[in-house]
Each structure stands twice: as C-alpha cells, then as structure tokens.
Amino acid sequence: MERLDQQMRFVAEIGLLKGVLRQTMLGGLGRRENSAEHSWHIALMALALAEYAPAGTDIGRVVAMLLVHDLVEIDAGDLFVYADEAQQARQRQMEQTAADRIFALLPPGQAAGLRTLWDEFEERRTPEARFARGIDRLQPMLENLKVGGGTWTEHQITADQVLAKVVLIEDGSPELGRYARDLITGAVRTGLLLPPRDPARP
Amino acid sequence: MERLDQQMRFVAEIGLLKGVLRQTMLGGLGRRENSAEHSWHIALMALALAEYAPAGTDIGRVVAMLLVHDLVEIDAGDLFVYADEAQQARQRQMEQTAADRIFALLPPGQAAGLRTLWDEFEERRTPEARFARGIDRLQPMLENLKVGGGTWTEHQITADQVLAKVVLIEDGSPELGRYARDLITGAVRTGLLLPPRDPARP
Numbered sequence: 001m002e003r004l005d006q007q008m009r010f011v012a013e014i015g016l017l018k019g020v021l022r023q024t025m026l027g028g029l030g031r032r033e034n035s036a037e038h039s040w041h042i043a044l045m046a047l048a049l050a051e052y053a054p055a056g057t058d059i060g061r062v063v064a065m066l067l068v069h070d071l072v073e074i075d076a077g078d079l080f081v082y083a084d085e086a087q088q089a090r091q092r093q094m095e096q097t098a099a100d101r102i103f104a105l106l107p108p109g110q111a112a113g114l115r116t117l118w119d120e121f122e123e124r125r126t127p128e129a130r131f132a133r134g135i136d137r138l139q140p141m142l143e144n145l146k147v148g149g150g151t152w153t154e155h156q157i158t159a160d161q162v163l164a165k166v167v168l169i170e171d172g173s174p175e176l177g178r179y180a181r182d183l184i185t186g187a188v189r190t191g192l193l194l195p196p197r198d199p200a201r202p
Numbered sequence: 203m204e205r206l207d208q209q210m211r212f213v214a215e216i217g218l219l220k221g222v223l224r225q226t227m228l229g230g231l232g233r234r235e236n237s238a239e240h241s242w243h244i245a246l247m248a249l250a251l252a253e254y255a256p257a258g259t260d261i262g263r264v265v266a267m268l269l270v271h272d273l274v275e276i277d278a279g280d281l282f283v284y285a286d287e288a289q290q291a292r293q294r295q296m297e298q299t300a301a302d303r304i305f306a307l308l309p310p311g312q313a314a315g316l317r318t319l320w321d322e323f324e325e326r327r328t329p330e331a332r333f334a335r336g337i338d339r340l341q342p343m344l345e346n347l348k349v350g351g352g353t354w355t356e357h358q359i360t361a362d363q364v365l366a367k368v369v370l371i372e373d374g375s376p377e378l379g380r381y382a383r384d385l386i387t388g389a390v391r392t393g394l395l396l397p398p399r400d401p402a403r404p
Contacts, residue, residue, distance in 0.1 A: 011247050015345070018235070036242045040241045041217060044216060048212055048312070063262070067246045067249065146214065
C-alpha cells in the first residue's frame with residue numbers, strides 16, 4: 001500500500017474515537033462526553049497550564065501524548081476510573097491488544113513512534129507522562145463539579161476514593177494536586193461529594 | 203483573581219466548544235461533528251502527516267494552532283465553508299470579537315501568546331499556519347467521502363467549488379493537495395460529487 005494511503009487509513013480509523021462515550025456528563029449539553037473531545041480538552045489544558053509542569057518538561061510531547069492516549073478505547077472502550085481491580089486488569093489487557101492493532105495501521109517507523117508515546121503515558125515514569133496523567137485526571141473532576149456532582153453522585157463515590165486519584169495529579173504537578181485537593185474539600189463541604197467512608201463501619 | 207483560578211475559568215469556558223456543531227456528518231454515528239472533536243482529529247492528523255509539511259515546519263506549533271483555531275466559534279458558531287462572501291465577512295467580524303473576549307480570560311501574557319497563534323492561523327502567512335489550514339480543509343473532505351457525499355450532496359456542491367478549497371491544501375502541502383485533487387476526481391467519477399458547473403450555463 002502506498003505510504004500516504006496507509007497513513008490515511010489511520011486518519012480514518014482514529015475518527016471512531018468520536019463514538020466512544022465516557023462516564024463524564026457535560027454540563028449544559030445533557031449528554032456524555034466522548035473520548036475525542038475529552039482528548040482535545042486536556043491537550044489544550046496542558047498548553048494553558050504548562051507553567052505548573054516541572055521545569056524542563058517538554059510540553060509538545062505532553063500534548064502529543066494526550067492526543068494519542070485514548071486511541072486504544074476504539075477497541076477497548078472507556079472504563080470508569082473507579083472500576084474494581086479485576087476490571088482494570090482486564091481493561092489493561094484489552095488496551096495492549098488495541099494498541100498493537102491501531103498503531104500498526106501506520107507505516108512501521110511511525111507506528112513505533114506513536115506507540116512509544118502511548119507506552120510512556122501508561123508507564124508514567126517521565127515528567128511528561130506524569131504531567132499528562134495528572135491533567136487527564138483533573139479534567140473529569142472539573143466536569144463533575146460543573147454539573148453538581150456528576151459521576152460522583154451517580155455512583156456514590158466518596159471523598160477518599162477521589163483523593164486516591166488526586167495522588168496522580170500531585171505526582172504530575174504539586175500545584176495542580178493542591179488545587180484538586182482544595183476542590184475536593186470544597187465539594188464535601190457543599191455536599192457535592194460524600195465525605196470519606198468511616199473505615200470502622202464497612 | 204488568583205492566576206490559577208483565572209486559568210481554570212478559561213479551561214471551563216473552552217469546554218463549550220463541545221456544543222458547537224459543524225455541518226460535517228459523522229459516518230456510523232448519525233450525528234453532526236462538533237468543533238472540539240474536529241480540533242482533536244486535525245491536531246492528531248498534523249502529527250501523523252507531519253512529513254508532508256515543508257522542511258523546517260514546527261509541528262508542535264501547528265498542533266497548538268489547531269487546538270485553538272476554533273475557540274472563537276464558542277461565540278461566533280461554525281459557518282459552512284461554502285457560505286457566501288457577505289456571510290463570511292460577518293463571520294470574520296464576529297470571530298475577531300470572540301477572540302478578544304475568549305483569550306482575554308487568561309492572564310495577559312498568556313492570552314497574548316494564544317491570541318498570536320490564532321492570528322497566525324487566520325493570516326496564513328507562515329508555513330505552520332499554511333500547513334494547519336490545509337489539514338483543516340482536508341479533514342471534512344475525508345468525512346464527506348466516508349458518508350457517500352455528506353455536505354456536498356446535501357448542499358449540491360459542485361467539484362469546482364471543492365477545488366477552490368483545495369488550493370488552501372496545496373498551499374500548505376503540495377503532496378496533500380495532490381492527494382485531495384485525486385480524491386475529488388474520484389468522487390466526481392463515482393457520482394459522490396457533482397461535476398464542475400458549466401460556466402456557459404448559469
């Protein structure tokens with residue numbers, strides 16, 4: 001197949017991400033968010049919040065990572081962030097298989113380049129991947145607050161569960177982590193989020 | 203207002219782009235495309251097709267430009283690419299006003315940076331802006347072909363009208379321009395697009 005034709009097959013295939021729905025409800029629109037528009041939002045967030053990444057972070061790489069990070073959901077679907085460990089493990093397996101298929105639509109060298117970006121995001125070892133993951137975790141919190149609780153209310157999520165995810169934000173950016181922690185405190189105070197579960201009463 | 207709070211107002215505001223509908227119909231989904239998911243698609247296209255940009259093009263800048271290029275539609279809405287000149291002029295005016303408002307949600311220095319990106323895209327003078335504009339024009343053609351004609355059929359668009367837009371693609375990338383021209387020839391041959399209007403018969 002001609003190189004450009006092969007690249008255009010990838011371009012067509014990735015369009016399917018517009019049909020993958022996330023749990024997040026969009027305030028004012030009365031519908032769930034899809035993974036393509038979510039990816040756009042967080043890529044632009046990374047540009048707008050770049051100054052909160054550790055010094056020396058390559059923001060262009062963060063943006064590229066965020067643009068590709070959800071492509072695997074074309075095959076694997078989106079899993080709710082509070083799904084249990086067994087579901088998460090199954091999801092990781094499906095996403096690996098999806099990555100094998102989707103990136104391989106591109107010519108080999110290019111496929112390897114984008115796959116490396118995706119692996120880097122998943123492994124969360126570089127400052128770029130950590131910052132990207134933090135932004136990816138922050139955005140649904142902001143959306144939940146906008147709709148007065150959203151998936152937190154719907155699934156009876158408690159503050160301790162949300163705080164466990166804030167660790168990922170702090171890991172990418174201490175300032176954004178602090179900001180998220182304050183949001184959660186505020187959400188508990190205003191009743192948008194259930195207080196931490198009392199570990200003494202299961 | 204605290205700097206981060208101000209940036210977070212911008213982050214919340216840009217989310218409204220998910221509610222701006224374009225003319226493009228999405229194959230398989232049976233709905234119109236919104237400007238946020240469109241922006242994601244073309245940003246990732248710019249990465250996948252980077253090798254067709256003129257040598258030395260800063261692809262990170264192209265991607266950033268594509269991420270912000272449609273934000274003005276939050277206020278101005280999306281105008282069909284084949285709208286008449288009077289409508290286009292009105293739209294340009296509304297988009298300037300929208301840019302003044304939306305970018306100014308950010309702290310001044312940062313607002314100026316993103317506004318410069320938007321202006322650069324609009325002015326189409328740098329290789330980055332030309333490549334970005336070309337990708338922005340190519341994507342709806344690909345979507346129309348996927349749905350068997352799409353907005354071309356719906357609005358009885360003829361090949362000469364589409365070819366006038368291909369000039370923008372060629373201007374950003376000769377290879378992608380050639381590819382688009384071939385697509386149009388094929389679309390006329392298979393009946394997905396009306397042949398050029400005979401200028402002798404108005």
